[in-house]
Amino acid sequence: MTHQEQQRLGKTLWAIADRLRGAMNADDFRDYMLSFLFLRYLSRNYEAAARRELGSDYPEPPKDDPRVPLTAWYDANPADVADFERQMRLKVHYVIKPQYLWDNIAALARQESDALLETLHEGFKFIENESFQSTFQGLFSEINLYSEKLGKTQAQKNKKLCEIIKEIDNGLAEFSTEVDTLGDAYEYLIGQFAAGSGKKAGEFYTPQQVSTILSRIVTLDSQSPEAGPVKHLGSVFDFACGSGSLLLNVRNQLRKAGGTIGKIYGQEKNITTYNLARMNMLLHGVKDTEFEIHHGDTLTNDWDFLRETNPAKMPKFDAVVANPPFSYRWEPTEAMAEDVRFKNHGLAPKSAADFAFLLHGFHYLKDQGVMAIILPHGVLFRGGAEERIRRKLLLDGHIDTVIGLPANLFYSTGIPVCILVLKKCKKYDDVLFINAAEHYEKGKRQNVLREEHISRIVETYQFRKEEERYSRRVSMAEIEKEGYNLNISRYISTAKPEPEIDLVATHSMLMELEQKIRDAKEHHNVFLRELGLKELP
Secondary structure (H helix, E strand, C coil): CCHHHHHHHHHHHHHHHHHHCCCCCHHHHHHHHHHHHHHHHHHHHHHHHHHHHHHHHCCCCCCCCCCCHHHHHHHHCHHHHHHHHHHHHHHCCECCCHHHCHHHHHHHHHCCCCCHHHHHHHHHHHHHHHHECCCCCCCCCCCCCCCCCCCCCHHHHHHHHHHHHHHHHHHHHCCCCCCHHHHHHHHHHHHHHHHHHHHHHHHCCCCHHHHHHHHHHHCECCCCHHHCECCEEEEEEECCCCCCHHHHHHHHHHHHCCCEEEEEEEEECCHHHHHHHHHHHHHCCCCCCCEEEEECCCCCCCCHHHHCCCCCCCCCEEEEEECCCCCCCCCCCHHHHHCCCCCCCCCCCCCCCHHHHHHHHHHCEEEEEEEEEEEEHHHHCCCCHHHHHHHHHHHCCCEEEEEECCCCCCCCCCCCEEEEEECCCCCCCEEEEEECCCCCECCCCCCECCHHHHHHHHHHHHHCCCECCCEEEEEHHHHHHCCCCCCHHHCCCCCCCCCCCCHHHHHHHHHHHHHHHHHHHHHHHHHHHHCCCCCCC
16 A cells, blocks of 8 residues: 555544544544454454465355355354464464454444444453453453443444444445555554644654654664664663554664564553553554553553563663653652662652653663653753753763754644653763754644654764754763753854845945935925925925
8 A cells, every 4th residue: 555545544534533523522532443443453464364274265155145254164164163263373363253353343333233332342352351362451441332422322322333333444445455554544543633632642642753763763773873773673662652653663663674673562651542552563563472561650660570670680671762741740759769760860850750751761771772762851951850860871971862853843742852862881972962953844733844854863863973053962071061951052053143244235225225215205395396385304
């Protein structure tokens, strides 16, 4: 499917969502829409694998037979079902019973069958608890099929669900049946719902253009970025992963460069967003054994996997990326001062957990790894505890690059933000500053970074290029003189030079204007004299 067709598919689905949600809140309708797309993806992928597995035995029921092909095969081969499902778990890592496949659900919707709602409910439970070798418990916990938002009575709820599913099925019918295309459509819809959610969007979505900058940076060789992308990234971690789009972008950038990725790790506190992330991974073809998303609080570090105290077993990641909530208020306890993540640097203030998030991710970075994190500009210059943390990171040689981005790129805030690139074993003893704040395309709601803007940032980082008013390598001695303040304007002049004035040309122009004024006044006085009126002085 071409990029244009992918965009058209996304817009078609968004138009369906916009038309059908009626008075329902966009965030509520998002959960229904994306869950149905997810079910459709799992079904198509499963059926394609089943066709390959069964070969010539895959049935083709006659047109007047309402059953989906796998239902016909299950009915004809009951003794072989267990072996077939065992093989499917090996091949595609999951199983879906025929009655829960999308085509059967869509058929019930077209018939406006009273059985639709209950079949969907049972199907979602089966996928959560039985489909995968890994249990995806609670995957659909935010999808209330019995919500009064769908209708007051059971019949009204069933009818609304029939309408939504029919519209989605019809909308998808004219497009390619390739399973990969739904991943792009899903990502497009997440972006559209984010745009409609305003401030809340920051909870689950990093704009693709910003995500791409981070992804391209962490997939370059950490010690020698000029060498290009690595061939293999063993692990990548996002401790505030939202819908998982940033993690998927890292995977996508690496695959485009011909590389491979080992395992994806994410953590997300919001239950709805956590479920979105798990669906998003599976929908993009990431097998359940290739990722692990944890539902929990990053700041309290409640993931047992990360709390391993044996240094030999403690998880460390080749790349860490994050877009945590900006200036999040938190409640650090006295015990946290001794937390292994913070004890060498100090605790971030209650008013802004930005450095707490940064130190959490940095703690789990491998010695040869690279971390890229999006933060508000305040972390570059705020005093107090944040100044002490910043100074320690600088003196230890961990801050590699500071990138200033334009304002109004995010749905959640209009403030300008920055990207900090950190390394435990940094090759250079200076800090690279990139002032990209003035390079963007103005949009209606959000400003936009085009490919040329993104490439310029990444190439400047990759080759550590210096360019007037855009980028500069700054020695630690100079940073020390500035009191470890990393405000970009201290190191790169953003003032526009005053235009030179040609005094001779300006004098000539003024003389001409004065002559024109005298001529105009004389012409006007002639007119006044003819009328017998008083002349202008």
